[in-house]
Amino acid sequence: MLSIGEFSKICKVSTKTLRYYDEIGLIHPDQIHPENGYRYYSITQLEKMLLIQRLKAYHFSLDEIKEILAWEEDQAEEHLHVRLHRKKREIEEHIQAYVSTLEQIHRDIGRLEQGMPVMSFVDHIQVELVETRPRNVLFIRQKLSADDYAAGYGTYFAKLYERIATETLTLQGTPMTIYHSPEYDPAGNDTEFAIPVAEAVKGTRNFPGGLCARSVLKGAYPELTAVYARLRSWVEEEGYALTGAPYEVYVTDPIKTGDAGDLVTEVYFPVKKK
Known part of the structure; x- marks a missing residue:
């Protein structure tokens, strides 16, 4: 048996944390001395503790880890395989977001070194008036929170493409997203x-x-906010009024486009002259 101190030293986790893990039911001491309350862990619990530490390093929450540890032994490997793949995708998305942020910082540094304001690029976003044609669209309409957007895009477009394939429908264009909410609500749009x-x-x-007033973004999706700001300013400056919900058309497929800088997105604001 290992004392809590020795167990703590081997696993490099504090005794305070081990006591907390015991409280929340993550890992219990194998024995607690009835007279002095000393906690002891078995050698076999080292592997369990190492798994907990590994899953924490993969950014699983303690609640998620507790759920994983509770799986029946004959199903544990299969479930863990699924969860690790899901977590891998999440981390890859975070990495791509950081890469895009670093690229944006690099561009901002370049502007400052050239004596230009950081936000000067907004004034150079091109806007044009276009006449769009009516389209028949297969659609799914949902209320999504800010956290749901990234997963939602893939989930719902996948459902639409699955139905198109199943019913052998004829594609007439690339995917679109229409934003109907009158204001942004982190709880759901x-x-x-x-x-x-x-x-x-x-x-x-x-x-x-x-x-429509249209602008085309070539670059990562987080930069769309600046495009929306420029379009709204242009509509006001040129004496137009909005007549419908703004929408985006995804010219390129993000799954097939390796570099976020190569993504092409068209943004449309339906308008009329005041």
């Missing part, structure tokens, strides 16, 4: 995922055409 198709079947609707 009215979001429509749509893909243009030829056939008018259940689950499709007419997406009207008309006059």
Whole structure:
């Protein structure tokens, strides 16, 4: 048996943390001395503690780790395999976000070194008036929180593509997202995922055409906020009024586009002259 101090030293986790893990039911001492309350751990518990530390390093929460440890032994490996793949995707998304942030910082440093304001790029975002045509779209409309967006895009577009394949529908364009909420709410926003198709079947609707202010972003999605700000300013400056929900058209597929800098997104604001 190992004292709590020895167990702590081997696993490089404080005795305070071990006591907390005991309180929340993550890992209990194998024995507690009835007279003095000393805690002892078995040699076999070292491997369990190492697994806990490894899963923590993978950014699993303590609640998630507790759930993993509670799985039946004959199912544990299979479930863990699924959860590790999911966590791997999450970490890859975070890494890509950091890469995009570093690239943005690099550009801002370059502007400052050239004596330009950091936000000067907004004024150089190009805006044009275009007349769009009506489209028939297969759609899913959901209320998504800020945390749901990244996963939601893949989930709902995948469902739409699956139905297109199953029903052999004819693609007429690239995916779109329409933002119906009148204001941003971190708790949930009215979001429509749509893909243009030829056939008018259940689950499709007419997406009207008309006059739009359009801007094209070549770069990572976080930069879309600046595009929206520029478009809204342009609409006001040029004497137009908004007539509908803004929407995005994804010219490139993020799954097939390795470099976020190569992503191409069109942003549309339906407008009319005041």
